[in-house]
Amino acid sequence: MKAFLQKIASLRPTKRKLMQLYFALLFNANAKGFVNGTIYQGPTKYACVPGINCYSCPGAVGACPLGSLQGSFSAGKSTMFYVFGILLLYSLIFGRMICGWLCPFGFIQELLYKIKTPKLKKSPVTRVLSFLKYVLLVFFVFIVPIAYAFKDTPLPAFCKYICPAGTLEGGVMLLSNKLNESYFAMLGPLFTWKFVLMVSFLIGCVFVFRLFCRFVCPLGALYGLFNRISLFGVKIDEPKCTHCNLCVNHCKMDIKKVGDAECIACGDCVSVCPTGAIKWKGVKQKETPDANKKAKTATRAVSFVLMLAVLIGVYAYYWTASPDLPQEESSGSEESSAPDTPTEGNQVGNLCYQGSLTAVGAGGITNEKIDVITEGKITIINFWGTWCTPCVGELPYFDQIASEYADTVSVVAIHTNMVVNTAGEYIAAYYPDSKLVFACDEAGETYYKQLGGRGTYPYTVVVDQNGVIARIFVEALEYEDLQEVVEELLK
Amino acid sequence: MKRINIMTIQKIHRFFLSISLAVTGIFLIIGCLMIYRFGAGTYSREAVADIFSAFAFPICLSPILAVIGWVLDCFFPYADKKQKNKADTAFLLARAYGKKDTDAVSGEILAERKKRKLHTIVLAIVLALTSIVFLIYACNGSNFDRAEINASMIRAMWVLLPCLAVSFVCGVFVLYCREKSLYRELELVRKLPDAEKQTEIVTKTDKNVTAVRIILIAAAIVLLGIGLFTGGAADVLTKAINICTECIGLG
Numbered sequence: 001m002k003a004f005l006q007k008i009a010s011l012r013p014t015k016r017k018l019m020q021l022y023f024a025l026l027f028n029a030n031a032k033g034f035v036n037g038t039i040y041q042g043p044t045k046y047a048c049v050p051g052i053n054c055y056s057c058p059g060a061v062g063a064c065p066l067g068s069l070q071g072s073f074s075a076g077k078s079t080m081f082y083v084f085g086i087l088l089l090y091s092l093i094f095g096r097m098i099c100g101w102l103c104p105f106g107f108i109q110e111l112l113y114k115i116k117t118p119k120l121k122k123s124p125v126t127r128v129l130s131f132l133k134y135v136l137l138v139f140f141v142f143i144v145p146i147a148y149a150f151k152d153t154p155l156p157a158f159c160k161y162i163c164p165a166g167t168l169e170g171g172v173m174l175l176s177n178k179l180n181e182s183y184f185a186m187l188g189p190l191f192t193w194k195f196v197l198m199v200s201f202l203i204g205c206v207f208v209f210r211l212f213c214r215f216v217c218p219l220g221a222l223y224g225l226f227n228r229i230s231l232f233g234v235k236i237d238e239p240k241c242t243h244c245n246l247c248v249n250h251c252k253m254d255i256k257k258v259g260d261a262e263c264i265a266c267g268d269c270v271s272v273c274p275t276g277a278i279k280w281k282g283v284k285q286k287e288t289p290d291a292n293k294k295a296k297t298a299t300r301a302v303s304f305v306l307m308l309a310v311l312i313g314v315y316a317y318y319w320t321a322s323p324d325l326p327q328e329e330s331s332g333s334e335e336s337s338a339p340d341t342p343t344e345g346n347q348v349g350n351l352c353y354q355g356s357l358t359a360v361g362a363g364g365i366t367n368e369k370i371d372v373i374t375e376g377k378i379t380i381i382n383f384w385g386t387w388c389t390p391c392v393g394e395l396p397y398f399d400q401i402a403s404e405y406a407d408t409v410s411v412v413a414i415h416t417n418m419v420v421n422t423a424g425e426y427i428a429a430y431y432p433d434s435k436l437v438f439a440c441d442e443a444g445e446t447y448y449k450q451l452g453g454r455g456t457y458p459y460t461v462v463v464d465q466n467g468v469i470a471r472i473f474v475e476a477l478e479y480e481d482l483q484e485v486v487e488e489l490l491k
Numbered sequence: 492m493k494r495i496n497i498m499t500i501q502k503i504h505r506f507f508l509s510i511s512l513a514v515t516g517i518f519l520i521i522g523c524l525m526i527y528r529f530g531a532g533t534y535s536r537e538a539v540a541d542i543f544s545a546f547a548f549p550i551c552l553s554p555i556l557a558v559i560g561w562v563l564d565c566f567f568p569y570a571d572k573k574q575k576n577k578a579d580t581a582f583l584l585a586r587a588y589g590k591k592d593t594d595a596v597s598g599e600i601l602a603e604r605k606k607r608k609l610h611t612i613v614l615a616i617v618l619a620l621t622s623i624v625f626l627i628y629a630c631n632g633s634n635f636d637r638a639e640i641n642a643s644m645i646r647a648m649w650v651l652l653p654c655l656a657v658s659f660v661c662g663v664f665v666l667y668c669r670e671k672s673l674y675r676e677l678e679l680v681r682k683l684p685d686a687e688k689q690t691e692i693v694t695k696t697d698k699n700v701t702a703v704r705i706i707l708i709a710a711a712i713v714l715l716g717i718g719l720f721t722g723g724a725a726d727v728l729t730k731a732i733n734i735c736t737e738c739i740g741l742g
Contacts, residue, residue, distance in 0.1 A: 008565060045731035046724045055731040056739045063731035067738070075726035082718025082727065088711035092704060116560035116569070117509045124670070128662040135655060139629070144644070147635040155640060159738045170739035178536075186741055187534035190641075192527040194740030196520050203516035207509070229704050243582040387730055390737040393640070416733060456734040456741075476737065 016101060016266060017110075022307060024104035027051070028169075029314045032322040033058030037177030039455050042321055048083065050090045051103030052219055054163070056170030058177070061318060065090070066163070066219045070141055070156035071387060074149035076422070087222065095230030096223045099213055100264035105165040106213055112205040120208045122254050129215045130254040130262060136162070137218035152426060154387050158218060160190070164198040165212075172198075180454070186475030209252040213264070224261035232282040233265040234258055240277035247273055342468055346452035352379075352463045355447040357439040360415060362432055364424030370439055372447070374410040378470075378489050379463040380482070383448050385416040386426045390476035391458040395431075397479040401486060402435035409486055412437045416445065416457065464489050497567045504563060508556040515553045518546040580673040584680060591683040603676040607669055614665040621654035 013021075027049045030040040040061050049062035065087055072079040090098060099106050113119075120126075136158065144157035159166050171194065174180050175187075204211040213220050227233060236258050247258050247269035255262045258269055258278055270278045344351045355372040358365055373379050382398055384391035395413065402411040413436050415423040427438055441447045452472065453459050460473040462485050471485050522542040526534055543550070563569075628634055628650045636643045718724065 011565075039732065039734060041732040043728070046728045048727065054739065056734045060731075063727050068727045068730060071726070071730045072723075075730075076723075078718050078721035078723035079726040080718070080723070081714045081721070082723030085711050085713070085715025085718050088707065089715060092708050092711060115508070115512070115557045116564055117505050117512065124666040125663055128659055128666060131662070132655070132659075135651075139647075139651060143629045144635065144647075147629070147632060148637070148640070150632060151635070151637045153637050153640070156735075156738050157644070160740070161644060163740075166739045170734070171741050174734070174739075174741070181536055183736070183741060184534045184536055184539075186736055189527065190737065191534070191740050192523055195523045199516050199519045199523075203512055206512055226707075229700050229707070231704070243579055243586075245578045245582075248579070249577060385729070385733065385735075387726070388733070388735045388737075389640070390735070416729065455732070456736050458736075474736070 017107075019101050020104075020107035020110070022311065023051070023102045024107050025311060026314060027053045027062060027104055028057060028059030029061050029311075030059045030318045030322055031315055032319050032324075033060075034173070034177070036322075036324075037174060037179040037454070038322075039174075040318065040322060041455065042318075048086050049102075050094065050098045052105045052163075052165045052217065053103075054159075054166040054168075054170040056166065056174065058173055060169070061314075064159075064166075066141065067156055067159050067166075070145045070158060071154060073145045074152070074154035075387065088226075091223050091226035091230065093231050094223070095227040095233050095265065096220060096261070096263060097230065097233050097265035098223055099217070099220045100266040103213075105169075106210060106264075108168075109205040109210045109212060112202060113209050115206045117206055122209075122252065126208075126214065127254045127256075132215050133217055133221040136216060137221045141218045152386075152429060153389060153392055155389050160389070161193070162197065162216065164194075164201040167194045167198040168202075171195075182472070182474045183456070185473075210264075214254060214262070220264075221261075224263075227259060227261050227263060227265075230281070232280075234263065234267060234270065234278055235281050237277045237279055240275045242275055242277075244274065247278060346450065346469070348469050348472060350469050351467050352381075352461065352469050353447070353450050354467075355441075355450070357412075357414060357447060358442050360423055360427065360438040360440050362424060362428035365440060365442070370412075370437060372412050372414075372439070373463055373467055375467070376465055378405075378409045378465055378486060380409060380411045380486075381451065381461045381463065382411065382413045383416065383453060383457060383459040384413055385457055386422045388416075388457045392426075394458060394476045394478075395436075397477060397482055399431060399434050399436050400479055401482045405486055406435055408490060410437065411435070412439055414438075414447065415440045416448075462489070498569070501563060501567065501569045504556070504560055505569075508553070508560055511549055511553045511556055514549045515546075518549055519543075522546055580670060580677060584673060584677050587677060587680045590685060591680055592685065596683070597679065600676055600679050603672050603679070607672050610665045610668050610672075614661055617661040618658055621658050625651060625654045 033040055037058060039056055039058055042061075044061050045055065045063050047062050048065040048068050049060075050065065052066060053060055053062070053064055055062070055064045055067060065083070068079075068083045069087065072083040094102070140158035140162060145155055148155035148157075171191065175183055201212050201216075208214075248255055250272045251258075251263075251269055253262045253264055257263075259265075267280070270280070342349055342351050344353055346353070352373055356369050357372060359368040359370050360366065372381060380398065380401065382391075382394075384395060386392065398411050398413060401409060415438065423438070423440070427434075431438070445453065448459065451459075451461050456474055458473075458476055460471075460477060461469060462471040462473075464470045470489055473481075522539075522545075526538050526542055628647065634643060634647065
């Protein structure tokens with residue numbers, strides 16, 4: 001019994017585990033997002049959080065630094081400066097301590113590693129594999145996004161093809177909400193690939209310590225480069241070190257030396273060192289640690305209460321700041337006394353809301369106002385953004401439909417309300433003489449939300465000649481899809 | 492005897508938990524592939540529920556076994572095999588040289604050093620070649636087709652993966668050989684006669700770190716400031732508040 005109680009006492013979470021849990025909760029404080037199945041759209045997303053935490057996660061309250069970095073190449077110099085500045089600052093202050101203490105995905109991996117199974121220990125093979133993340137950093141985070149940025153196509157290659165955190169926190173979390181049932185329509189080979197990869201990583205993490213961090217994470221690779229000069233972390237007091245290598249052998253990461261690029265400053269080695277040669281950087285070492293136990297306990301209690309209060313406050317703030325889900329517009333046939341005359345709404349079969357939006361031309365926003373729905377014509381309303389890869393990818397098909405069916409179809413491409421300056425440049429470069437009608441919603445994304453948009457892009461609404469919504473697509477479309485819908489409505 | 496039995500139970504439990512987890516993973520992957528293959532790429536909530544309910548047993552078994560494992564571990568702690576404490580060979584070698592007469596270095600030692608040099612050169616050449624091959628491919632803008640992004644990425648993988656595989660095999664081989672060679676040299680050095688005067692082991696100290704740190708922090712603040720005042724944050728917000736479905740793997 002005594003042994004059992006001792007074991008229970010030893011299961012008490014360490015300070016690091018509590019910090020990891022705390023920051024995982026803090027970075028995902030938008031609890032209402034999980035209920036509504038939508039993402040937070042407030043101002044705190046101007047800032048990047050230090051660890052990997054997908055900004056498409058319903059709970060995320062900050063931007064993912066890796067996604068922002070990849071997106072910055074196609075966004076312009078100022079965004080690059082901003083993101084590089086943030087990343088450099090994080091690296092110089094914390095280094096890879098972020099991986100060990102602040103990263104929510106690192107925390108998930110460590111929890112999985114707690115499952116009692118045989119573990120694969122580090123070896124020269126894992127040491128060599130640990131260099132893989134640098135290759136991924138160079139190729140998926142720099143080369144591919146930059147190559148496509150030159151072609152005006154934003155491509156966050158790592159997010160799109162690899163990131164299991166995005167699939168888990170963004171994809172699976174959004175899909176698991178019943179309100180997002182329409183998202184299932186867009187799943188295809190890419191989701192299959194990313195799901196397989198995510199499951200492999202998660203199962204792998206049970207057997208291999210921090211599988212993703214050690215071999216794949218480009219953010220960890222980037223932070224690791226600054227580990228030696230970061231303000232916080234662990235360091236060796238060389239004169240005290242006897243080079244017994246206990247620290248290196250005890251460490252589960254592929255370090256060659258404490259504090260090198262692989263070290264996540266978890267601090268496990270500090271207690272192992274027989275000579276006390278490993279110290280925390282940026283923390284004043286106390287000569288007599290046990291001198292004032294009461295004061296220490298009081299400080300801990302106050303810090304705990306303060307941190308808890310901050311967390312509760314943050315959750316309360318985001319709960320009130322996030323808008324409630326708009327009431328679902330019911331189909332006209334249920335409410336209307338005359339079933340043949342549908343009411344206005346955002347479901348298939350409803351009369352589509354007429355929107356009066358501002359036209360966007362090659363020079364940017366114009367003074368011209370346009371009506372979105374054209375009476376007597378099929379109207380295809382496409383919501384897009386220059387920052388969105390699939391939106392940019394499908395735009396040529398809309399252009400083709402607009403020119404081929406010019407007499408019968410009107411295609412309105414509504415740019416997401418921000419960064420419309422880039423939209424002007426984009427239109428000037430690729431669609432100077434297009435039949436597409438480009439517009440933007442200067443009153444925020446009111447029209448998009450009115451038509452049932454839930455923050456996902458691309459989003460397309462097809463309205464028939466009578467102004468009734470015929471189809472809604474929450475996915476990227478091909479030319480054949482559009483042609484099929486148009487032909488069907490023309491019959 | 493009792494202790495051995497408990498350990499055996501623990502081992503059997505761990506084995507079955509590992510199998511169960513692996514099977515769960517495989518079933519999840521197969522389930523996903525089945526929906527994709529037989530549903531011709533169309534997913535639906537019902538299809539997912541149907542497929543995964545068929546795999547419910549192993550999926551539920553794994554968490555149950557995991558909980559049993561934790562409970563078992565609380566009553567009968569399982570002593571994990573610890574990583575052998577192996578001292579750093581390079582340092583042992585440096586320390587051994589400190590005590591020995593370095594003028595008496597034999598031909599065998601020199602041969603070991605030459606071998607290691609050769610290994611390093613071979614690795615450097617392989618890494619350089621694979622990097623050059625890949626960079627030539629990556630720097631050619633026409634390889635990244637705007638209209639066929641996925642196909643371009645698959646083509647790039649056909650170049651990147653073989654390069655990576657060659658580098659990996661070479662890296663592991665050189666690492667093993669280097670470690671073995673260091674051990675052999677250590678053994679040889681230990682046989683050398685003791686020196687009259689011991690040489691001190693020089694340890695590197697980090698100078699100028701503070702200066703570099705200050706310069707970089709200043710640079711980071713300047714970059715951040717420029718980015719903020721020229722509207723760079725707005726693009727980050729745009730990306731963060733809108734879901735680019737393709738970016739999170741939805742399609």
